[in-house]
Amino acid sequence: MQLTERINRIQISPTSAVIAEAERLKAKGVDIADFGPGEPDFPTPDHIKKAAVRAIEQNYTKYTPTGGIMPLREAICTWHKRELGSSYDPKECVVNVGGKHSIFNAVSVLVQQGDEVIIPAPYWVSYPDIVKYAGGKPVHVETRPEDGFSVKASVIEKAITAKTRMVILSSPNNPTGGVVPPDEYERILAVCKKRNVWLMSDECYSHFTYEPHKPYSIASVAESKQHVIIIGSMSKTFAMTGWRIGYTLAPEALIQATVKLQSQSTSNPTSIAQHAALEAMRGSMDSVPVMLAEYAGGAGASSTACAPFPESPARTLAARSTRSPMSPRT
Numbered sequence: 509m510q511l512t513e514r515i516n517r518i519q520i521s522p523t524s525a526v527i528a529e530a531e532r533l534k535a536k537g538v539d540i541a542d543f544g545p546g547e548p549d550f551p552t553p554d555h556i557k558k559a560a561v562r563a564i565e566q567n568y569t570k571y572t573p574t575g576g577i578m579p580l581r582e583a584i585c586t587w588h589k590r591e592l593g594s595s596y597d598p599k600e601c602v603v604n605v606g607g608k609h610s611i612f613n614a615v616s617v618l619v620q621q622g623d624e625v626i627i628p629a630p631y632w633v634s635y636p637d638i639v640k641y642a643g644g645k646p647v648h649v650e651t652r653p654e655d656g657f658s659v660k661a662s663v664i665e666k667a668i669t670a671k672t673r674m675v676i677l678s679s680p681n682n683p684t685g686g687v688v689p690p691d692e693y694e695r696i697l698a699v700c701k702k703r704n705v706w707l708m709s710d711e712c713y714s715h716f717t718y719e720p721h722k723p724y725s726i727a728s729v730a731e732s733k734q735h736v737i738i739i740g741s742m743s744k745t746f747a748m749t750g751w752r753i754g755y756t757l758a759p760e761a762l763i764q765a766t767v768k769l770q771s772q773s774t775s776n777p778t779s780i781a782q783h784a785a786l787e788a789m790r791g792s793m794d795s796v797p798v799m800l801a802e803y804a805g806g807a808g809a810s811s812t813a814c815a816p817f818p819e820s821p822a823r824t825l826a827a828r829s830t831r832s833p834m835s836p837r838t
């Protein structure tokens with residue numbers, strides 16, 4: 509079959525491939541543990557599930573505004589300010605169909621043919637393909653175990669060329685669990701500002717940090733907004749992977765462009781999932797420390813026993829998704 513050059517540039521997400529293979533084996537009755545996706549061991553907290561049931565009963569089952577219902581956009585900004593010290597306005601926020609979709613949208617509207625995007629390695633497997641699909645070129649810079657897999661501003665600065673459009677960081681990192689300390693993050697921001705490069709900060713694992721680290725956002729830094737794109741997700745923090753709700757916080761013009769793209773692709777994220785996410789943002793976060801304690805070695809011991817870099821400064825849920833022999837991650 510003749511497919512576009514565009515689609516032939518990328519491979520299927522290895523995590524999706526592993527999920528599909530695990531389903532196939534389970535259907536054949538094979539008893540397997542699927543370590544493919546970064547999947548919380550926990551069900552979605554009850555108060556969030558109940559909000560979704562209420563949403564169905566109250567007939568919130570229709571189209572919503574493309575960028576998400578206003579109460580959710582407001583609640584995301586309020587939550588992000590309270591938890592991570594930012595100051596976004598709802599017009600600087602868009603709700604997407606999961607964090608991966610948020611990244612896809614932002615890269616699609618900013619990266620064009622020949623643009624370079626710096627991605628520290630080891631990296632989450634979807635970043636390079638999303639960049640390639642947009643026509644960009646992933647440029648990998650190394651992080652080292654002896655630095656706790658934390659990328660340095662000096663390393664990023666050296667990799668920047670006239671073609672660099674964006675730097676993508678995830679901290680805590682999937683797959684290493686490495687955390688970029690706030691002072692280094694600020695140095696990276698300063699480099700991005702100086703060289704006029706976007707800094708995409710993937711915060712999907714923001715709350716999966718262990719002492720001495722704390723949840724941190726570069727958006728808490730004054731004057732950061734014009735160069736920073738924040739990617740967030742309900743998936744890991746609230747054990748909501750299947751609900752598919754993520755968000756982007758960025759300058760208004762960028763948000764408007766992603767809403768335009770979304771309006772011609774997914775339309776709005778699912779109305780019912782948006783109401784569940786609203787409860788996640790407004791309700792209790794008591795489940796988060798419980799999950800963290802389990803991942804640190806309680807009933808979730810399988811995760812830590814398998815951790816690839818147990819000495820890394822932050823062990824994260826992300827790290828759990830990397831070491832299955834089935835998983836083709838880098």
Ligand SMILES: Cc1ncc(COP(=O)(O)O)c(C=O)c1O
Pocket residue numbers: 545546605606607608609632678681682710712740741742743749753754826
């Ligand atoms: C680093 C990282 N960013 C983003 C995502 C996207 O998560 P979701 O699309 O479920 O919000 C994942 C999922 O595993 C991830 O590991």
